[in-house]
Amino acid sequence: MTGNATDFRTPIRFGQTDFRVSRLGIGSSFTGDPAFIEEAVEQGVNYLYWGSIRRPAFGRAMRNVARKNREGVVLTVQSYSRIAALLAPSIEIALRRAGIEYFDFLLLGKWDQPPGPALIDAAERLKEKGRVRHLMMSTHNRPSLQGHFERFAAKESPFDAFMLRYNPVHRGAERDVFPFLPSSTQPGADSEPGADRQPGADRQPRPGPGIIAYTATRWGHMLDPKKMPPGESPPRPRDCYRFALSQPAVSLVLCGPRNREEMQEAMRALDEGPLDPEETARMHRIGDHIYGRYKPNFAEKGDA
Secondary structure (H helix, E strand, O other): OOOOOOOOOOOEEOOOOOOEEOOEEEEOOOOOOHHHHHHHHHOOOOEEEEOOOOOHHHHHHHHHHHHHHHHHOEEEEEEOOOOHHHHHHHHHHHHHHHOOOOEEEEEEOOOOOOOOHHHHHHHHHHHHOOOEEEEEEEOOEHHHHHHHHHHHHOOOOOOOEEEEEOOOOOOOHHHHOHHHOOOEEEEOOOOOOOOOOOOOOOEEEEOOOEEEEEOOOOOOHHHOHHHOOOOOOOOOHHHHHHHHHOOOOOOEEEEOOOOHHHHHHHHHHHHHOOOOHHHHHHHHHHHHHHHHHOOOOOOOEOEO
16 A cells, blocks of 8 residues: 555655655646745645646746755656657756756656657656656556556566546546555565664565546536535535545645645645545545536546
8 A cells, every 4th residue: 555544644655765745746737826835835745746737837836945945845747748859858948947957756648558668768868867866657548557567566667656547536546556556575665765674574565656646626527516416515625635545545646726725725635634434425426426427528548
């Protein structure tokens, strides 16, 4: 298991990396003001994801928090590049715009089949040059992650983390992703990085890759009163994040706040903790209703 299903406020180790990450991460697509992002970092959110749309304001927020405490934040940049020769220039431009020397993760976005060797080589060269430290991949083809997990377990995967859709409407990951997450048994593997171990110490499970959930509100559908089952009111945004974090396989969940109010609402999920059984059943009811009546904004292979 990757996440901590009982305590959302305490950062956790991210997969097999040395990073300690907050359970909530911030994406850039809707952000126009760096101030509330920087405030959230001061309040404990340390994962920032410069995603599909590289908003200049988000880049400024990354630069500002990195200047204060670069080792205390985990900064990710995404690339949709399908051409290996264009990958490095894209990342170099992002580094200059953000005013930082390296990203902690390069996310290769929306790979429904494994990326080709030329693109992986280009990404690995960025690692060798110190421009990125780790690689991650996102997919809209959930069942394909089973093959990636097999390669991860065999230490043949270039990726240290994966990002996928998971919310009350799209729960297919419970069937075709989470049960297949790898783990191995190595001496002291789940202890703190650098911790001393005595000879003959008990063997402990080594964590699998980091897992990030996105689209927690299903593009706002979970919050829309017009899309609710009869007699149901919409859940709060924080409950959508709590739903994803209540799944032990999930390391962290992304939010996409447009303003300080939305940011603070998302952060309340960290203090309220996991959903209880009654809350979970309600989220399932609403999710099933939406799934059967409202098409997703983007198709996901693995859905019916």
